[in-house]
Amino acid sequence: MGTPDFLSTVELPLGETPIHEWRSVDKQASPTYSPLWLCIYLPQLALEVFNDLPPKAIQPHQKTGLVLVAADGPHVVQDEAHGRPIIHTVSPAAQSAGIAPSMPLAAAYALCPTLEVRKRDPNAETEQLKRLAAWAKQFTPIVSLEPPRALLLEIRGSLRLFGGLPRLQERLSRGLTGFGFCFRIAATPTPLASLLLARNGRPDVIERKQALRSALGQLPTTGLPLSTHLIKRLARAGIRNLHDLWRLPRDGLARRFGLELLHYLDRVSGILIDPRDSHRLPPRFVTELVLVEELTTKAPLVAAAQRLIERLCRYLRSRDMGTTRLELELHHIRQPATRITLGLRRNTRDEVHLLGLLEEHLNRIQLPAAVIKLGLNTQEMQPFTATNQTLFAQQRAFSDPAQRDQDWQCVMDQLRARLGTKHVRGLGICADHRPERSWSYERSTAPPRPATHARRPLWLLAKPQALPLRHGRPWRRGLLLLQSDPERIESGWWDGQDIRRDYYIATDTDGSRLWIFRDLNSNNAWYLHGYFG
Amino acid sequence: MNGELEKLLHNNPSLWRGRDTVASAMTGIKTGFTQLDDILPWGGWPSNALVEVVAPQWGIGELQLLLPAMARLSRQGRWVIWLAPPYLPYVSALIQGGVDLNRTCIVPPENSNEDVQWSMEKTLRTDACCMALAWPGKLANHSIRRLQLAAETGSSLGVIFRHTDASASAAALRVLLSPENGGLKVRILKVRGGHRRDAVHLSL
Numbered sequence: 182m183g184t185p186d187f188l189s190t191v192e193l194p195l196g197e198t199p200i201h202e203w204r205s206v207d208k209q210a211s212p213t214y215s216p217l218w219l220c221i222y223l224p225q226l227a228l229e230v231f232n233d234l235p236p237k238a239i240q241p242h243q244k245t246g247l248v249l250v251a252a253d254g255p256h257v258v259q260d261e262a263h264g265r266p267i268i269h270t271v272s273p274a275a276q277s278a279g280i281a282p283s284m285p286l287a288a289a290y291a292l293c294p295t296l297e298v299r300k301r302d303p304n305a306e307t308e309q310l311k312r313l314a315a316w317a318k319q320f321t322p323i324v325s326l327e328p329p330r331a332l333l334l335e336i337r338g339s340l341r342l343f344g345g346l347p348r349l350q351e352r353l354s355r356g357l358t359g360f361g362f363c364f365r366i367a368a369t370p371t372p373l374a375s376l377l378l379a380r381n382g383r384p385d386v387i388e389r390k391q392a393l394r395s396a397l398g399q400l401p402t403t404g405l406p407l408s409t410h411l412i413k414r415l416a417r418a419g420i421r422n423l424h425d426l427w428r429l430p431r432d433g434l435a436r437r438f439g440l441e442l443l444h445y446l447d448r449v450s451g452i453l454i455d456p457r458d459s460h461r462l463p464p465r466f467v468t469e470l471v472l473v474e475e476l477t478t479k480a481p482l483v484a485a486a487q488r489l490i491e492r493l494c495r496y497l498r499s500r501d502m503g504t505t506r507l508e509l510e511l512h513h514i515r516q517p518a519t520r521i522t523l524g525l526r527r528n529t530r531d532e533v534h535l536l537g538l539l540e541e542h543l544n545r546i547q548l549p550a551a552v553i554k555l556g557l558n559t560q561e562m563q564p565f566t567a568t569n570q571t572l573f574a575q576q577r578a579f580s581d582p583a584q585r586d587q588d589w590q591c592v593m594d595q596l597r598a599r600l601g602t603k604h605v606r607g608l609g610i611c612a613d614h615r616p617e618r619s620w621s622y623e624r625s626t627a628p629p630r631p632a633t634h635a636r637r638p639l640w641l642l643a644k645p646q647a648l649p650l651r652h653g654r655p656w657r658r659g660l661l662l663l664q665s666d667p668e669r670i671e672s673g674w675w676d677g678q679d680i681r682r683d684y685y686i687a688t689d690t691d692g693s694r695l696w697i698f699r700d701l702n703s704n705n706a707w708y709l710h711g712y713f714g
Numbered sequence: 715m716n717g718e719l720e721k722l723l724h725n726n727p728s729l730w731r732g733r734d735t736v737a738s739a740m741t742g743i744k745t746g747f748t749q750l751d752d753i754l755p756w757g758g759w760p761s762n763a764l765v766e767v768v769a770p771q772w773g774i775g776e777l778q779l780l781l782p783a784m785a786r787l788s789r790q791g792r793w794v795i796w797l798a799p800p801y802l803p804y805v806s807a808l809i810q811g812g813v814d815l816n817r818t819c820i821v822p823p824e825n826s827n828e829d830v831q832w833s834m835e836k837t838l839r840t841d842a843c844c845m846a847l848a849w850p851g852k853l854a855n856h857s858i859r860r861l862q863l864a865a866e867t868g869s870s871l872g873v874i875f876r877h878t879d880a881s882a883s884a885a886a887l888r889v890l891l892s893p894e895n896g897g898l899k900v901r902i903l904k905v906r907g908g909h910r911r912d913a914v915h916l917s918l
Contacts, residue, residue, distance in 0.1 A: 582791055585791070585792065585841065585842040586842070588840050588841065588842045589793055589840065589842035589843070592836055592837055592840050592842065592843070593819070595836060596821070596833050596836065596837075599829060599832065599833070600821065600825055600829055600833065604821055604822060604824065604825060605819060605821055606819070606820050606821075606822065607815075607816075607818065607819055607820070608803070608805055608808070608815050608818045608819075608820055609805065609815060610805045610806065610809060610815065616804070616806075619805065619806060620802070620804065620805040620806075622820070624815065624816060625815070636807075636810075637804055637806040637807035637810060638804055638807055639777040639778065639781070639803060639804055639807045639808070639811075640772065640773060640777070640799075640800075640801040640802070640803065640804065641801060641802045641803070641804040642801055642802070643801070643802060688896070691770075691771065691893070692774055692892070692893025692894070693771055693772075693773035693774050693893065694773065694774070694775075695773065711801075711804060712772060712773030712801065713773065713775065713778070713918075714772055714773050714774070714775065714776055714777035714778065714801075
């Protein structure tokens with residue numbers, strides 16, 4: 182057992198590996214703890230982030246049990262390389278039609294005319310990886326993201342809790358299948374080796390570092406994350422798999438192909454340590470207050486909520502953060518808790534403001550039962566930027582636009598809390614000639630220019646009102662008198678709501694000035710559309 | 715004799731001439747109509763008070779009366795808010811009038827009267843708001859007094875529109891609008907600091 186044995190393929194079961202073997206191989210590894218890195222590789226992640234794919238068929242896999250096959254039917258995800266669209270991920274059905282990654286899109290369409298193409302969404306992929314990382318935290322605290330489509334878990338410390346590696350693998354598989362992912366799991370003592378195995382279709386478990394070289398030896402150089410140029414150079418030198426690479430002398434390898442390649446190989450085989458950062462979840466603040474007696478009136482509830490808010494603001498101040506979203510829970514006996522969510526426009530940690538908004542909400546809700554416990558939690562916290570206050574507060578705040586905007590946002594928050602978010606809107610203009618579509622409740626970003634120089638009424642009716650006819654002329658409270666020449670508006674043929682109208686300014690007998698039109702699409706009927714207020 | 719009488723009348727500060735209006739410390743917001751500016755004591759709309767506009771129906775020019783002042787105020791970087799308007803304010807016409815839409819907010823009229831009054835009081839009280847227009851429905855006198863106080867605190871102009879005229883009101887300025895000859899007749903019912911009951915005819 183004294184000499185290292187790189188060519189042996191015998192794998193000892195876990196827990197029986199003598200430690201002195203490793204000491205002779207690598208002097209940098211810690212003698213007491215040998216990590217075991219498990220890699221979850223998701224080959225179809227770019228396709229699975231889209232929610233509208235047809236459901237998957239389940240195909241049994243011999244080693245890991247059940248595994249899902251990605252969506253039926255030929256689906257591909259397209260990406261851009263050098264300005265041209267190429268294929269990034271293919272579903273198995275598309276693969277059977279002959280489409281492979283890095284193929285140009287036109288060639289793929291030629292092979293399979295009924296192809297369904299989606300554009301790649303890297304943000305969605307990263308978000309999905311982060312969510313998976315949060316889920317995988319239940320197995321181990323050290324979870325590292327390996328974008329674009331892999332996760333690395335360090336599980337040596339968790340094996341005892343989960344009852345051994347096969348049981349842990351089975352739990353992982355069940356969870357990932359439940360989410361609907363196609364995956365491959367491989368576990369080795371180094372992260373890069375696990376990644377290589379998983380990526381190249383070998384869901385193996387290797388427990389000894391010495392066995393790594395022999396296990397990985399048959400991997401072709403095309404499976405390594407090297408540039409195509411380097412792979413071609415290696416192929417020209419007759420190096421086609423890792424075995425050949427490892428047989429070469431180290432200094433010659435470094436001189437001909439670069440020190441980076443040598444370091445990469447050392448990290449794969451475990452000679453160099455490859456430390457990984459663990460993914461950190463966003464901070465979350467949870468606090469609760471158990472009440473001494475049940476409360477049914479609002480005033481003591483507000484006082485209790487004030488204590489919780491003070492705790493929250495102390496926490497935020499100590500971390501220099503502000504929050505944009507809070508949730509207050511009122512727990513009742515034998516009933517589900519009442520939840521109040523508070524959304525804020527600006528990042529804030531002002532107790533008075535938060536308490537005012539909560540008070541508004543509390544005044545509006547009906548309590549189904551007495552409250553025995555209050556809970557407050559927030560998850561959305563961002564770094565806080567404070568604005569300078571003026572020393573003499575009674576001076577007018579006109580001169581400080583930032584302070585003014587902040588005050589206005591506070592007032593808007595209070596109005597939204599009382600009236601509801603949908604009842605406080607802005608006004609914006611849209612580029613459309615049809616009057617009922619030329620406005621919206623959202624602010625427009627572009628500087629507005631009126632579409633026309635003709636006079637427009639200040640009041641617009643939400644729906645044009647039909648006007649009856651008397652003696653062939655439109656009538657409202659009396660016969661309407663047309664004051665202007667007709668203005669023809671014809672627009673909207675592209676979405677099926679085309680209008681052909683002649684607009685007039687008319688006066689009524691009671692003195693009001695109206696904006697009416699004759700609809701040429703519906704038999705010259707007259708309608709009222711606005712008032713010149 | 716006449717000259718001495720004039721001197722006595724003009725130079726004596728303890729003599730109050732009934733036809734003089736009180737020169738106000740606050741400056742007014744120009745209305746955009748010179749005849750109206752002339753008869754108002756502030757030289758325009760008051761910059762921190764409540765104005766009550768009584769009109770028999772909407773659509774006779776009540777918004778056009780306020781449009782130049784609204785345009786000027788929204789350009790100053792403060793906000794204009796519309797509370798429960800009876801119809802939609804048409805954005806093309808607002809832009810033609812020169813109002814900055816990025817400083818405009820609207821609260822559609824699905825809320826109760828108390829909510830509208832409460833919102834108006836809250837917005838008038840802040841410095842950030844320069845003008846609040848409201849169509850509140852029934853308003854009790856004490857509510858009007860509260861709105862007037864809020865407008866004074868926040869240096870904002872509050873305008874409430876009504877159909878009927880209630881004789882006792884705490885607003886600083888009350889005007890009655892009626893359509894006349896293709897224009898608008900503005901009659902001042904009450905103005906704080908004066909007792910003139912003038913009327914002007916504006917062509918819109």
